[in-house]
Amino acid sequence: MTPPMTSAGASAGRLFSPLQVGNVTLRNRIVSPPHGTYFAEDGLVSRRQLDYYETLARGGVAMIVTGSWAVWPRTMPNALTNRATDPRAVAGHTRLAEAVHAHGSILVAQLHESGRQGNTAAHRGPLLAPSPLPDPVVREVPKEMERSEIDDLVDHYVRSAEALRAAGWDGVEILAAQGYGPAQFLSPQMNHRTDEYGGSPAGRSRLLRTILACIRASVGPDWLVGVRMNGSDCVEGGAGPEQAVVLAETLAGSGHVDYLSISGASNEAYPLWIADMSHAPGLFVDLAARVRASVSLPILVATRITSPEQAEQILTAGAADMVGMVRALIADPGLPLKAQRGASTEIRPCIGANQGCIGRVLSGASMRCTVNPRVGEPRLPQRSIQARRVVVVGAGPAGLEAAVTAAEVGHRVTLLERAPHIGGQIALAARVPSRAEFGRILTFLEAELARTGVEVRLDRPAEVSAVRDLAPDEVILATGSRPIRTGFSTAFPGRDVLPGHDQDHVLPAVDVFSRPEAVGRRVVVLDDDPHGHATTVAELLAPDHDVTLVCRSISAGQWSGPANQIALYSRLQRAGVRILAATWASAVGDAEVLCHPTHAPQDVFAVPADTVLLATGNCVVDDLYPALRNELPDVAVRRVGDCLAPRLLDQAFWDGHQAALAIGREP
Known part of the structure; x- marks a missing residue:
């Protein structure tokens, strides 16, 4: 666990020092670790994926590790995940490498096999695992893998690496953590085999070691090969920190691995590696530090690393060499460059809500972000803006997002709020200790109101006269909702x-x-x-x-x-x-x-x-809507957030953002 976050700047510390990893040099220590975006189309790189990863690279991240690149068809839960070896994927893989490299970032693919944590909906065959033990979340009994199936799996890993190398990527990372595929072989709790792939630590690591040796033999010594592994399985009967150190030493001694990415847990402790705001920052930092002390390979650590200041503390303490900031970079892909120029207050913070990112992915939809409505959306063409006088009524999340976005694109914005403070319902929720990070997004939005020049008027009840007196060209109503009693x-x-x-x-x-x-x-x-x-x-x-x-x-x-x-x-x-x-x-x-x-x-x-x-x-509280439509018939009035329909936080941010972008168009 990392120390409490401070306001100390990170721009002059280790965070922005270069690092040699294998045969590549990272420009800084910030990594976008693997995460499923569900942006693929028929398993192929889509325009949306290109935009997403290019935006990350443009924002200054040193290395991008793409998530859920399936090594064989059995790993594909649906067509929204990416195929590593399909010949049709080559062109998209090449374009993605070119887009990322154009902005100076390194591109690595995490090669993924789910094992018993998979999904049989697409291929209809059984799940494959080291032993026929059902996963506690998936709850489907898998088939114990036979030797021929193990050999086939190893071959697909090698073919996947070869395909990505040919497309110009910089390397691959083997997912052997979080209870997926190879991690099931590593775990004494999941692997009950008595053949050469089980029984002892050496037997349980045989599959992973074989995959790595075969990939290295194929791609040569100069291409990047990493491993994501658990610092602990975080479950009784699983591999603990001591076994993790032994595995790390084995991998380092093999000469086949260039870096280790330290995570933790499996579906028995699901989803600890995507811990929400109620968890302490830096869950796996101490585990990473133990591994780093035992090997000379560069060590990456991820999960709940949410700010440049926290990342700098991890590096300065010697716990890791690289910091993975998945959700922080989803919330603001420009985080590295903003932090480097000392503009940390302009970084839109991840609050660990898990609604827009993993919440949507688990529902079968593509990834978004609770606090960043731009994620997953096409890049808008630049267009000239005719500045308009905009009044936003209500300073909850929808109203705040609307006001800031409208001001950012060039409109003159006045924000009216009946309370003496901003925030609406999330200001209340932030008073609960486990939900305190709601306060971080409010702090950011308050600073953005000032930076973008929004005129904020607090203690102003929502009245027709107050709006009319401001002579608006457009009005956005974010007056929220009230409890049903x-x-x-x-x-x-x-x-x-x-x-x-x-x-x-x-x-x-x-x-x-x-x-x-x-x-x-x-x-x-x-x-x-x-x-x-x-x-x-x-x-x-x-x-x-x-x-x-x-x-x-x-x-x-x-x-x-x-x-x-x-x-x-x-x-x-x-x-x-x-x-x-x-x-x-x-x-x-x-x-x-x-x-x-x-x-x-x-x-x-x-x-x-x-x-x-x-x-x-x-x-809904929308009494002002018909009154304004009647009083100001020539003024466009839009409702957002709970004022439109009471929903969750990510939808409030989305509504506010979209309403601001629609200013000047027919409502």
């Missing part, structure tokens, strides 16, 4: 209201921030909420209250998605929150809530409660 749930649409919802001790969940004195000791939170209000207030209150979370769904916090839900559950349980899943309320009494299983409404039981908090969704 009736207790209505779509699980029981025949109940228009929850009996007892209008009692004094029944409050909207968000009221705990403004009225903490109104919350009694025994709290019941009713969770039918797509936004995270219920779990957020439950976590906030748990240290000083007896909290019961009643969830109509089969689990709490489904808003968080598979990338965050396990961590959320762990925090709630550690805090002592009692979770009643697949349960709902039939009535609120004076000192209790009558509940029942969602599938058995007749089985009613009582849960004691001094305070009942409703987290049953929000409704």
